[in-house]
Amino acid sequence: MELSDIRRDYTQGGLRRHDLPEQPEQLFSTWLDQAIEAKLTDPTAMTVATVDAHGQPYQRIVLLKHFDKDGFVFYTNLGSRKAIQLADNSKISLHFPWHPLERQVHITxxxxxxSKMEVLKYFSSRPKESQIAAWASKQSSRLSxxxxLESKFFELKEKFAKGEVPVPTFWGGYRVKIDTIEFWQGGANRLHDRFLYTRKQDESQQWEIERLAP
Structure with a gap:
């Protein structure tokens, strides 16, 4: 079969303007709850896109750990490629691909x-093996x-066997402050529904909502 022959129709329903709350995080919360209830694999997985100093985009999958009206939170090694790129250019894009529900959410x-307190609170909640793995891996660096990597992990596991694992100085997290958030719902005959929330650049910080062509 040719790749160009692979297609399917989208039949699970539509999205209409009257379905949309004034605050986008409310709709995101509903959709995320439905993705979890549908038992999707890794419903909190999102593509994170950053750009290097030469304008080259990079993407990778990370897990969303918290969200509210103030933004979307994830954690990472501060020496990783994404962290280095964000230090130079803080602009970022997130994408949630909930294919079984025929939905996507895109954020810029x-x-x-x-803060150190936020990082400490989350790090302390992680399983001990995950805490040790954060110490063992110098993310994005070359490995022989x-x-x-495994030897370093077991060495550290023995070191921290009887005590708490401290937060590495090179480990932290980010809050993505939303400028735009788009909700995409698949539709029959490729007439998909797309709505874009854009934050107004004034004191009100209210949202403008537009329907986009599929």
Missing amino acids: GCAEKL ARQA
Whole structure:
């Protein structure tokens, strides 16, 4: 079969203007709850796109750990490629691909570092093995072999066997402050529904809502 022959119709329903709340995080919360209830694999997984100093975009999958009206939160190694790129250019894009529900959510905005207290609170809630893994991996750096990574992990596991694991100084998180958020719902005959929330650049910080052509 040719790749160009692979297609399907979208039949799970539409999205209308009267369905939209004034605050986009309310609709996102509903959609995320429905993705969790549908038992989608990794419903909190999102593509994070950043740009390097030469204008080259990079994408990777990370997990959303919190969201509210103030933004969307994720955690990472502060020496990672994404963190280095965000230090130079804080503009960022997030994308949630909930294919089984025929939905997508796309977000643009700027990433701000979380406070040390926020990072400590989340790090302390992680399983101990995940805490140790944060110490063991210098994310995005070159590895001679997987064995080197595993050896470092087991060395640290023994070191921290009887005590708490401190937060690495090179580990932290970001809050993405939203500029735009688009909700995409698949529709029959490729007549998909797309609505874009754009934050007004004034003191009101209210949202403008527009329907986009599919």
